Amino acid sequence: MSRALQDIISELEQDRSLSEPDRLRERSEVLDSLETWRHGSLPHDVHAEAAVEAGLRHRIEALCAALESIDGQLCRSIRQDIRNGSGAHRLLEWARAAAVGRDAGAEVRGDSYDHLDELISGVLQIDEPEVPLAGLAAEMVFYQPTPARHIFDMAARTALDERDVLIDLGSGLGQVPLLAAICTGARCIGIEWEAAYVECARRCAHALNLDRATFVQGDVREADLSAGTAFYLYTPFKGTMLREVLDRLKAEAAGREIRICTLGPCTATVAQEKWLQVAGSWEIHRPAVFRSA
Template sequence: MNELRMLLEAIEGDAALAAAERFRERIEALDRLDAYLPLIDRADTELARRMQDACAQLEALNAALYRRIREDIRADHDGGRVLERFTDVDVLQAYGQDYDHLDELVAGVLQLPEPTLPTRELGAEMVFYQPTPARHVFAMIARSGLEEGDALVDLGAGLGHVPLLAAICTRTRAVGIELEPAYVACATQAASALGLANAAFLQQDARDADFAIGTVFYLYTPFRGTILREVLDRLRHEAMCRDIRICTFGPCTPVVAQEDWLVADVAPQTDRVVVFRRQIAQS
């Protein structure tokens, strides 16, 4: 318990830990305290109280930060820039499929409700939902060059993290296409609570969606096999008529990279965002 006492002394003695920009350190401190929870001797009431007080203080500071950012977003102030300010790593070079402090920040700001409706059974070519790690969403927003005239379409949007963050951080219209009604309901509720008029969610099969509305399409491997093939064929048809960008993350990236009508902005890898643009035919 000496290590725990030293940790508590460091937390209690660091007044600057209350600063908004120290969010990452607060999350790391909470994680470390949480690791000691199963080990603490409940008979040591003084140590247990100090640990409880430290956690409550850190969580209160984070809750206040989430509240301020949400208020800025609703007031159409700089909530998006505040979020981006916490990407203290170079998200343009983000790798890996693990989650980090940015996901805690995004969860606290978006406050997505838990799905309450029954969920559909996954089809044979559907992929179990998990959200894109937040740093990769920020990387996609930056590297795809999203701007006010664009429309981002997230194919298999899940609970809507990508469209919601794109709508917060840019003036882009962001649309989430999702088959699961419970996820669509949660994402729509979150967008409404934040006053995001530029975010919308549609309960649709991606194969039936109106691709004409999009200029940038995002896929975090929501499906595979013949479904992915059909979606790529439809995207190719759109690309023959106009310039579009296709952003991928996860196992679908190597499949998309094999399309001879697309060129990637970086060497395609499954653990980073790749932005594909239409391959210009050489005369």
């Protein structure tokens, strides 16, 4: 086994294609496969020879560090483009490439993450909250970010432009408004209960010069929704809270046409609303888009 491991490492060390910036997915797979050996135990027979073990550990660490450094450079250059206002095409290229690379027909769980999420995390570099969270009330759903592929999918299917205001209802750390502001012409607002998340999202928007992404702390049930032309819900709440917010959206739709995009279990509830029509096809593992009638 130690021989086999050494052969694998040698092969990876010589694989120059891994240094090409667009081999992000391949680098991610290699880093995943080396994770156990990098931080855990090596195959049993490697332990027999301390020098072999130390040498192998050193090579694994150097290989991982080299691959991470390429990813780091890639993320820094995309961040710079975003700051200069030209990040959209870079991110959209990555999103397209990732969509092509996904196995056609293979069922991908709607809430699973992939190498596109690793790229987005490196690009946005959203901080962790520095202060304790306030805690959620009953029926509020804890924070979980929308997988990046769904954000690009939603932005493409809603064709958001300068006339639009996208409001993410329960925006967490702000990934949806941030990416939508980078990749579309829309003004993007996140409304979030947890003040600590709002601060993190604001810092990220500021660091990336994203004036069109703003964040409001508050309860969606009481927030101002009057500017929104498109609303996004990644199942932020359930039960009577969801009912109350849907009634508020219905009232907004009495004055203008709005679109509502959903992901996760709340989609089934939203689909029952008589004042909404589903736009296009609705697939269980993708965001659904509804239009007010």
